[in-house]
Amino acid sequence: MGRAPCCEKMGLKRGPWSPEEDRILTNFVQDHGHTNWRALPKQAGLLRCGKSCRLRWTNYLRPDIKRGNFTKEEEDAIINLHELLGNRWSAIAAKLPGRTDNEIKNLWHTHLKKRLQKPIKTTPPKSKNKTKKQTKSNSSSNYSSSMAITNQTHLPICSSSMSPSQQSSTSEICSSLTTDASMAENEYYSYTADDTAAPLLIDESFWSDAAENYNPNSDSSSSYYNEENKDMEFWYNVFVKAGGIPGLPEF
DNA sequence: AAGAGTGACAACCGCCAGCGT
DNA sequence: CACGCTGGCGGTTGTCACTCT
Known part of the structure; x- marks a missing residue:
């Protein structure tokens, strides 16, 4: 099967999007939706290929995108x-509302990759001021949620190998303990994080079952349950569920 | 102060799966 | 069933701002 050409390269603009292009694309998608990305640029009057428009929309312009720094909890979830x-x-x-695959990648x-590669004892990376990119990003919102994370909402993968006092320490330490170092020590980790062919058997029922356990309406009257806490509870349920699946490392 | 080095992010590229014909 | 188109995905690259020397 021959690969369809992405787009006619001739005459199509590439590179960074201008505010005007963003405005055109946003207005068009909001008015007409995006049933056909390939036809969209022509209809909207953009000199871009459909693929580029789709990427720009999904990674940047979508209104439900949460921009700004990742929280510690989000990083740990990732x-x-x-x-x-x-x-x-x-x-x-x-599984991370408002975050795009590109952003996470x-x-x-x-x-995160570097963070996990470093032993715990190594000196932390030089604290670079994260504000620098916020000035570049024209729509950064300095997102920094303050999720009410308790020890209970820590992902179970962290819990069993740590004392209660350790569990209350930073999730960075928690994450480090569960990755390369522990994997090297435990032979039952027959896969690596980069091994997409890992023998983890997580099928769709895994997620759907976890979703079944997640009932956002169960305690909707409680002020504790803001949207993000619901997310974290969802994750808690997911990982509790994961702990019961044979083949998964014990938590 | 200036150039080199580094980090972060946006965008592109190529492949693949799904769907319609 | 084969083919072609499209959207989606993951890997990679290019660019720019910031830090370091």
Whole structure:
């Protein structure tokens, strides 16, 4: 099967999007939706290929995108999800509302991967001021949620190998303890985080079952249950569920 | 102060799966 | 069933801002 050409390269603009292009694309998608990405640029009057438009929309312009720094909890969720799912960024992103696969992928490659590769005792990376990119990003919102994370909402993967006092320490330490170092010590880890062919058997029923356990309406009157706490509870249920699946490392 | 080095992010590329014909 | 188109995905690259020397 021959590969369809992405687009006619001639005359189509590439590179960074201008605010005007963003505005055109946003207005068009909001008015007409995006039933056909390939036809969209022509209809909208954009000199871009459909693929480029789709990427720009899904990674940047979509109104439900949460921009700004990742919280510690989000980072930990990504780390744990990556252990479960491998490099399936879209699957990971689907479980983190408001985050895109591209964003998560970037975070992983520029931040989390290095973090996991470093032994705990090594000196932390030079604290770079994260504000620098916020000035570049024209729609950054300095997102920094303050999720009310308790020890109970820590992902179970962290818990069994740590004393209660350790559990209350930073999730960075928690994450480090559960990754390369522990994997090297435990032979039953027959896969690596990058091994997408990992023998983890997590099928769709895994997620659907976890979703069944997640009932956001069960305690909707409680002020504790803001949207993000619901997310974290969802994750808690997911990982509790994961702990019962044969073949998964014990928590 | 200036150049080199580094980190972060946006965007592109190529492949693949699903769907319609 | 084969083919072609499309959207989606993951890997990679390019660019720019910031830090270091």
